[in-house]
Each structure stands twice: as C-alpha cells, then as structure tokens.
Amino acid sequence: MRILLLTAVCGLLAAQSTIRPPDPWATPKATPAPPATPAPQATPTPPSSPGHGADFSTTIHEVVSPVIVLDRHGDYVNNIQPYEFHLYDDDREQNISVYTSFAPISLVLLVQANSHADPILPQVNKIGGLIGPQVIGDNGETALIAYDSRIRLLQDFTTDRDKITQGVKKIQAGSESNRMVDAVWEGMRMLKARPVGRRRIILLIGETRDMGSEIRAREVMINLQLSNITLYAVDMSRFITTVMAPAKAGRPDPLPPAAYPLPSGVAATPTAVQQMYGTNSRAEFLPLMQEIFLDAKAIFKVNPVELFTKATGGSQFGFHSQRTLEEALTMIGERLHSEYTVSYTPNNTVKSGFHAIRVDIDGHPDVDKVITRLGYYLGAQQAQ
Secondary structure, eight states: OHHHHHHHHHHHHHHHHHOOOOOTTSOOOOOOOOOOOOOOOOOOOOOSSOOTTOOOOOOOSOEEEEEEEEETTSOBOOOOOGGGEEEEETTEEOOEEEEOSOOOEEEEEEEEOSGGGGGGHHHHTTOHHHIIIIIIOTTOEEEEEEESSSEEEEEEEESOHHHHHHHHHTOOOOOSOBOHHHHHHHHHHHHTTSOTTSEEEEEEEEOSOOBSOOSOHHHHHHHHHHTTEEEEEEEOHHHHHHHHSOOOOOOOOSSOGGGSOOOTTOOOOHHHHHHHHOSSOHHHHHHHHHHHHTTOOOGGGTOHHHHHHHHHTOOEEEOSSHHHHHHHHHHHHHHHTTOEEEEEOOSOTTSOEEEEEEEEESSOTTEEEEEOOOEEEEOGGGOO
C-alpha cells in the first residue's frame, strides 16, 4: 500500500514539473502561414507621438496634385475641361483624373502660441470666425492645434464654426519653444485618418523658424507629399519684427509692383506681389528639392515652412496688421475654391528618388501661369 501511494505521489510531481501554465509575458511562437496574395499599396500611418526615430512612409499609390491656373492679368481661369489638362511625372505623361467640382475640406489650423508670439496673439484671436466662411466653405471641417513646447489639440475635427471661433479666441502664449515641425506632423497624422474624398489642408499661422522639434523636417515633407496634404502658411515673422524692432531693408525687387499680374481688385503693392508669387521661382526650387531628399542641404533649419508650401503646392503669405492678416486668409480661401484637383497613379515607378510634376493646359491661349506641387519622393524599396 505504501509502495502504491509513493508511486502515485511521484507521478503527480512529475506531471506538475512537465505541464506548466502559460507565461503571460512570454513571446508566442509564430505559426508559419501560407503565402498571401499581396495587398494593394497603402500609405502607412505614422507614429502618433514624435521622436527622433520616427518612421516616415515611402509608398505611393495615388498622387493628388492641386492645380491653380492664372491668366496674364492674374485672374483665375475657370471652365477648363478635364481633357485639356496634361500632367507629366518626370516628363512622362500620365493617365489622369480631373475633378472640377469642389470637394469638402478637412483642415487643421495650427497656431503658434509661444512667448515670442504673445504681442500679436490678440490679432490672431480675432480670426477664428473667418475660417468657416472664408476658407473651408460648406461641408468643411476644422481641427485646432496650438503649439509651443507642447502640441495641444484644442478642438478635434468639427463642423461647428462657433467651436473654432471660441477655441482660437482662447489661445494664450506659453513657453519659449516653437515646435512647429512637430505640430505639422501631428496635423498630418490627423488628416491621414479623414475619410477618402476630402481635401486635406493644413493652415499654419506662425513663424517660419522652428525651435525644439524632435521630428526631422525632411521626414515631415515627404509624408505631406505622400499623404496628398497641401500646406498653406501665414507667416507672422514680419508682424513680430514690426512690433518688436525696426525691420531691416530687404533686397530690392528690380521690377516695379505694377509689372506683376494680380487678380482684379487687388492693388499692385510689393506685399500683394510677394503673397501671390512668393520670393523664389519653381525653377530655382526644383534642384534644391532634389538635394534636400539626398540630405545635401540644411535649409530646413532656416525656413522649413517655405519648403513645405512649395513641396505640397500650397502658398506662403505674410501679414503686418489685422487687416492684412484677414486679407491673407481671404486669398487662401479664394485659392482653395479656385483649384482644380488632378489625380493619377504613376506609370513610372521604376525610378526611385524625387519625381517632378508639371501640368500643361491645351486650348487656352489666355493661360499665363499654372501652379501645382513640385513633386514627390519615391523610396528605393517601392520602385518597381
């Protein structure tokens, strides 16, 4: 009897040493799966929190390019038919779709709210009511972010214009840091989650310099392009310079303001010319853009906003008073509501690197200027 009891106890101990409960912290072994059919390429979602090692997407499935067409008087050219557009990706014509109807806008409003912006925040606080009627229009939605050393989401996407008005009115100055690049990254992350069919716009009101961001501006620019997001900027630097110190004289323009075509009703002033045409031409920026993708230039440290706007097909405006701030927002709204939207799937993805975009218009001799995004970056691992 003792021998049988001892044998049973030993067997029970042996069983306990062999069968153990699963370890909740153990990494499960992967079970081999049969090969799956490759899924269509999609743009991956970037990390929600910025960091030095943040990944950026390098896939491209559909390219969306906003197109502005101006005549020799600087007026917008309307009623262009889809078949009259020709888009070239690295000089290779593409099979395009042209949308002439206005698509609803999803807009992220980024406002610099650090101590350096304190003198002019009272002017910015007044413009919340203009975002709905002047910029996004009907069926538009807006989210609001204020940034200094923090990236603060003050209002998620909403169609309630009063919420945006009140949110902008309550923005107050914070620390000295100016994490503008990180704020653009967060705005981009939010826009990538919006429904298909909406236009994705970032409107930044702040200085062009960055102080303290963790994300590299090059990564942000590539993701903006691949996410088909257009960035518009209203630069407060000139206003701050006017308030805080006398402005230095800039390099004179050899051409008088009257030599530049401007929209009807807009006075030919140096400010209006700079807002419409910028300070650098497309021809000057294309070689620079290619060098940036190769990490050959550190120009982002000087003015990342200008590169963001040029790279995405947006525009950069300046202001030096409450009136010119409101005029800048009006001009952005007019531009958004006068754009054609051209989309395509590239037929030349064998080549990696920077792809330059050019748009030509047939059958309209009155067309003087066609404005679109400079291009996009295609990673080597996505080239086919």
